[in-house]
Amino acid sequence: MNRLHGRDHELRRAAEVLAGTRRSGGTGLLTVEGAPGIGKSTFLRAVAALARQQGYRVGSGSAEESSRMLPLTTLLSALRSGPEPLLSEGDFAELGGLYDRQPWLVERLADALAVPAAHGPVLVLLDDVQWSDQLSVVALRVVLGRLARQPVCWVLAGRPDPGGALDRVAGAARHLVTVSRLTLGPLDADAVEGLAREELGGEPDPALRRLLARAGGHPLLVSSLLAGWRPGPGGTDPAPAAAGAALPHQLILAVRHQLSTLPPGAVELLRTGSVLGRRFTLADVSEVTRQPAARLMAPLEEAVRAGLLHEDGDGVAFRHDLVRQAVHDDLPVSLRAAVHRDIAAVMTRQRRPAAHVAPHVLGQWPRSGAVAATPEERRAAADVLRAAAGEIARATPAAAADLLQRALDLLPPDSPERLDVGLEALTAAAAGLQVEAAAELGRTLLRGTTTAGDAARVWWHLARPLRALSADEELQRGTAQALAALPPGDDAASAPARLRLRAVHAQASSRGPDGAAAAEEARGVLQDALRLEDTAAAEAALVALAEAAAWQGRHHEALVPAREARLRHGGPPRSAEIAALTGLERYDEARALLAEAAEVHRSDAWETLPEHAWRRALLELYAGRTSLAQVEAEHLLRLGEDFEEFALYRAEAHCVLARIVGTRGDTATGRRHVEAARALLAPRNVWQRLTLHVVDGRLAEGAGDDRAAVAAFSRALDLRREHALLGAGPDYDSAPQIVRVALRAGAPALAEDAAANAAGYAERNPGVPGIQGIALHARALVDGDVDRLGEAVRVLATGPRVPVHSVAAGDLAALLAVARRRAEAVEAWRRASAALAAWGASTVIVDPRALALRPRDGRAEPAGGTRPVSGWGALTGAERRVAERAGRGGTNRSIAEELGVSPHTVSTHLRAVFGKLGINSRVQLAHVVATRPDAGELTRSRP
Ligand SMILES: Nc1ncnc2c1ncn2[C@@H]1O[C@H](COP(=O)(O)OP(=O)(O)OP(=O)(O)O)[C@@H](O)[C@H]1O
Ligand SMILES: [Mg+2]
Structure with a gap:
């Protein structure tokens, strides 16, 4: 093994990364890229030595071409290397038990690595990452992020491989940790000279010098030339290659030359070994070549003397993998x-x-x-x-x-x-979850089928990927044709095929206008499946029933088959059941099922993990536990980034996040999520598109652009009509908002539409407080009916949906104020504010124009000099005017218009108001405005 020659500059960079990691106590990542044989492994050894001097604990490992198929070998080899491995034996054993549960395995891996990092800086070196197995790459990306604030330095080396493992890890880590990238080039002349002197134990003679000059500073070639070089009169030119020939070719020539000087036994040993791998044992060679091991000893000695092999533990290894490859590639x-x-x-x-x-x-x-x-x-x-x-x-x-x-x-x-x-x-x-690839493969298989029965089998398997792609139409059409192609009559061969095709057909039809027919079909399938004891078909039928009901927005009806599927067939809770419970606002039961599913995920079926994270996020969003929803949605987003398989769910995560930040009034971030979601959207997924239109509308409304809001909401409702979608959707929840904006913007038809939709949904879901209350709320706003709104608030108070309740209470306060029912208004307003604050939303929903309150202009300010420095009394007249309007939900723009000042002035006043009142949000301001001592005078100053 050579000492390091040259590479001063690169070593300095590595030293900086090490020092930086130690100093900042946060993760550093250094990637080392370079052509085969350019000296990456040699450089890594030098970095390891340097790190040890700096007090690092070091683990190093390398990927191998032959172990690409063995999950996680790359990373674990590094963490279990050396006399003092970074992972304890116990941790290692525990990880083994999690082998096929990726997400948990990766989490545990991060935890385990945090242990040594708590005691001092840790360096993990991974070599040859171009060969790393898939799971190691995934794990690396995740673990790097999880440990971003630990003193862990990662050095990854690999051959250039655009879009390969190195790029993927570095790309994913970019936002989390400091990434430095190094590319190793040829050695300079001094380094080559030094290397030659070291190998030869003396000065190279002029002939060798000339030869070395042709190696172009490529260290492996240099050392190969030196290894094959026999000084003295017999010294020949071992590599009669044309200058500039491709390096691997030159290397093959050099190695070939070396082989030509060896006896046949050694050549055979090398050739067999080259197929076995970089490291191999004589026992293996002996088995494969059917020769006694004793007869391999002399050839082995020859190969070692030629510098092609060296002993390595209880086996032997090629001096370099490229040497092995050269021998290998030279084999016929x-x-x-x-x-x-x-x-x-x-x-x-x-x-x-x-x-x-x-x-x-x-x-x-x-x-x-x-x-x-x-x-x-x-x-x-x-x-x-x-x-x-x-x-x-x-x-x-x-x-x-x-x-x-x-x-x-x-x-x-x-x-x-x-x-x-x-x-x-x-x-x-x-x-x-490679659903595109699965679908494509299925289509190819279909083209190769010769019998109707075979085609039926393919369609059965295609159901899952095609439905994940929302390609229901293709599935529906295909299964219909396949059904028609089956021979008539229900003989023993075609009856099961027909049953399964019908099951898939029912599933494919469940999400669309043929929902009633699909349900009818599914019921028939269920009966036949039970008779024929085809449990898979029975389950498919139950899922179809649940989904048809969900698409029709009938949650009670969806719950029954979804639950039956679980009780009858076992396994993890079905998404359909969780969705139905969520629709019915039975959140605790849904949460319990999700928890149960999480338990099952630990041992099985992790592919449903993202779906459930999404369901949990939605549920908590409805329940008003916004920060929990956000945590879930962010987790989902991370899963989608970490695990390619889960990328499908990134659009959903962005949708949820857009809705969450929208409720906080953070329009800019909301828009970013909408854009991200739109870029990832599955074009055929109606629900996603509907959601985005609604979020668009709410963001536009928040920004004070009613016209854009109306346009977006209209698009959402049109989409519903077009696809006969009656199932749950954010537009139902937003019906009151849509009505309010529509009325304000002079679009009564939209208001009517939204209220009618909400009413229909309520009719289909009797007894669900949120759904009933929202429908009443929307209707009350259309009709300006304060008593109906009061009823809405009472109904909503019996349910678990804090956000919709607080919004309704706020609207009620406004309408009561208009009706001059002052005491009730203040009471409603107080409740709304309290609920709002608990919920954590910062948009105040009440529109001052709806309140129809005029500012208390001209009220005398406290006499100069006596005004307190903080509290309501500290505000100037202008500040009060702004505060009152903002506290009742005015946007900067609307306040500016109303007061005839610039929005900039409004925000200046607001900043002062926040400072004097010691608050930092509009919610708090709303609370102050509603509960300040002179709040009772709210309506008195009306002209
Ligand atoms: N800076 C150096 N000083 C001395 N010898 C070196 C240097 N760099 C490389 N070598 C020699 O060149 C040979 C190839 O180097 P190394 O194995 O590090 O290359 P690599 O880039 O890791 O190749 P691969 O892509 O195949 O893994 C080694 O045998 C090593 O002895
Ligand atoms: Mg290497």
């Missing part, structure tokens, strides 16, 4: 495949895990180039890949799907297993 393809086949056979005999055998199976069948093989051989190879996929499917379904796809490619076109393997691949892809 057919020979290489034969060695891979022998190795695979030996490993299978030894019952090694299929995931270890799989690379050698793949090695026999390069992706490109037809390989002559019997169908039997292909089938056997595909079997190994299927087994390997089975081993890793739970931990990394996406990687399993890749393997299955390769197995599919291997199978001869006419082999009967094709459909099975294809469906396994589709299922794995869907479980990894």
